[in-house]
Amino acid sequence: xxxxxxxxxxxxxxxxxxxxxxxxxxxxxxxxxxxxxxxxxxxxxxxxxxxxxxxxxxxxxxxxxxxxxxxxxxxxxxxxxxxxxxxxxxxxxxxxxxxxxxxxxxxxxxxxxxxxxxxxxxxxxxxxxxxxxxxxxxxxxxxxxxxxxxxxxxxxxxxxxxxxxxxxxxxxxxxxxxxxxxxxxxxxxxxxxxxxxxxxxxxxxxxxxxxxxxxxxxxxxxxxxxxxxxxxxxxxxxxxxxxxxxxxxxxxxxxxxxxxxxxxxxxxxxxxxxxxxxxxxxxxxxxxxxxxxxxxxxxxxxxxxxxxxxxxxxxxxxxxxx
Amino acid sequence: xxxxxxxxxxxxxxxxxxxxxxxxxxxxxxxxxxxxxxxxxxxxxxxxxxxxxxxxxxxxxxxxxxxxxxxxxxxxxxxxxxxxxxxxxxxxxxxxxxxxxxxxxxxxxxxxxxxxxxxxxxxxx
Numbered sequence: 001x002x003x004x005x006x007x008x009x010x011x012x013x014x015x016x017x018x019x020x021x022x023x024x025x026x027x028x029x030x031x032x033x034x035x036x037x038x039x040x041x042x043x044x045x046x047x048x049x050x051x052x053x054x055x056x057x058x059x060x061x062x063x064x065x066x067x068x069x070x071x072x073x074x075x076x077x078x079x080x081x082x083x084x085x086x087x088x089x090x091x092x093x094x095x096x097x098x099x100x101x102x103x104x105x106x107x108x109x110x111x112x113x114x115x116x117x118x119x120x121x122x123x124x125x126x127x128x129x130x131x132x133x134x135x136x137x138x139x140x141x142x143x144x145x146x147x148x149x150x151x152x153x154x155x156x157x158x159x160x161x162x163x164x165x166x167x168x169x170x171x172x173x174x175x176x177x178x179x180x181x182x183x184x185x186x187x188x189x190x191x192x193x194x195x196x197x198x199x200x201x202x203x204x205x206x207x208x209x210x211x212x213x214x215x216x217x218x219x220x221x222x223x224x225x226x227x228x229x230x231x232x233x234x235x236x237x238x239x240x241x242x243x244x245x246x247x248x249x250x251x252x253x254x255x256x257x258x259x260x261x262x263x264x265x266x267x268x269x270x271x272x273x274x275x276x277x278x279x280x281x282x283x284x285x286x287x288x289x290x291x292x293x294x295x296x297x298x299x300x301x302x303x304x305x306x307x308x309x310x311x312x313x314x315x316x317x318x319x320x321x322x
Numbered sequence: 323x324x325x326x327x328x329x330x331x332x333x334x335x336x337x338x339x340x341x342x343x344x345x346x347x348x349x350x351x352x353x354x355x356x357x358x359x360x361x362x363x364x365x366x367x368x369x370x371x372x373x374x375x376x377x378x379x380x381x382x383x384x385x386x387x388x389x390x391x392x393x394x395x396x397x398x399x400x401x402x403x404x405x406x407x408x409x410x411x412x413x414x415x416x417x418x419x420x421x422x423x424x425x426x427x428x429x430x431x432x433x434x435x436x437x438x439x440x441x442x443x444x445x446x447x
Contacts, residue, residue: 031373031399033396033397034350034397034398034399035350035369035373036396036397037350037351037396037397037398038349038350038351038354038369038372039369040396041350041351041396042351042354042369045351053368054368054369054370056370057368057369057370057371058368058369058370058373059370060370061369061370061371061373061374062370064374070374070377070378071374071375071377071378072374072377072378072380072381185374186335186368186370186371186374187333187335187336187371187372187374187375187378188333188335189333189334189335191333191334192330192331192333194330
């Protein structure tokens with residue numbers, strides 16, 4: 001089948017190829033005229049609405065080219081591989097925050113504010129990803145980004161400066177996660193059974209303990225002879241659980257990636273520095289730094305060992321190759 | 323040099339794209355139309371997705387540029403599969419065929435067909 005034209009001029013967009021100016025100059029010189037021609041073909045055959053959708057897609061591709069996140073480059077492929085885990089972590093945290101939001105605060109909790117508008121879309125992102133509906137997941141991620149952005153003024157309005165400072169790190173984290181989902185190369189969607197299984201298992205491994213821990217009331221010693229009831233904050237629980245859950249897939253991913261050995265070495269050095277810094281501090285309430293340092297160290301070490309084992313197996317199976 | 327990992331199944335947009343190039347070289351819009359036709363209208367490649375995938379496949383040595391020409395003052399760059407691309411597609415087709423054959427075999431074993439149903443009035447079987 002070749003490109004057929006209806007000959008209709010109704011759908012002609014004023015400048016369907018103008019969007020190619022967003023590409024980096026070198027790429028634009030090589031492919032700009034060709035992409036503009038394809039957009040013009042679409043404008044002729046399918047009308048202006050199709051061109052608007054295509055222009056948005058080309059804009060996304062141009063931005064990925066500019067940021068090095070297109071699928072032709074390792075960073076883009078790495079981002080595509082990370083998406084199931086990003087979604088699982090963000091959705092698990094969002095589920096825990098949504099579960100805690102309607103509960104009565106405990107004596108030691110203080111005044112905590114929550115922004116459910118930023119959490120709810122993540123359940124849809126995870127659901128769509130697991131169902132293999134990647135377009136739905138991306139639309140939901142756009143909703144999550146809008147929810148996070150809209151929650152910033154809402155947090156300030158409902159909780160003042162304190163409410164804003166309580167929520168801002170979480171909202172920024174969720175916004176970054178939503179941006180990562182939107183920025184991932186669309187030609188490498190995480191719709192394969194392996195990616196969906198990884199997202200499901202990670203969400204279960206992280207989400208269930210996070211939900212249970214975040215909704216459990218415990219007795220805390222608030223002072224000499226004073227015991228008050230409290231509930232763990234979901235974000236702090238996440239920082240404790242996530243390194244443990246993600247360590248194995250991270251080690252496996254590092255071991256299999258092309259530059260995984262070098263990255264693992266950097267992780268080990270950074271982990272040692274983190275542990276040294278936290279070792280100097282006598283007491284860090286709720287501090288997850290030491291745990292993260294230890295888990296990162298072991299993850300880097302495991303990645304190097306798995307990489308070595310894979311290489312030895314490869315040498316045994318194919319003695320002629322290195 | 324082909325750097326694609328053939329041990330893992332190809333992702334659907336990639337599989338559809340190289341399938342669309344298997345019988346004849348095609349340019350950008352023809353590829354979009356052909357992918358929609360192959361998938362029965364289920365997959366509609368956007369231009370941004372198409373050129374992202376083509377860049378990757380060119381880099382991996384699966385696709386090559388066949389020719390460039392100007393038609394109606396529009397630049398058409400026509401793409402074709404390389405030998406390595408045909409090998410990748412053949413391997414994927416073989417993998418899919420093996421899975422489909424096994425699925426059909428197991429369906430035959432698990433679902434009672436007409437031959438396994440009790441015969442009525444002494445007929446059949």
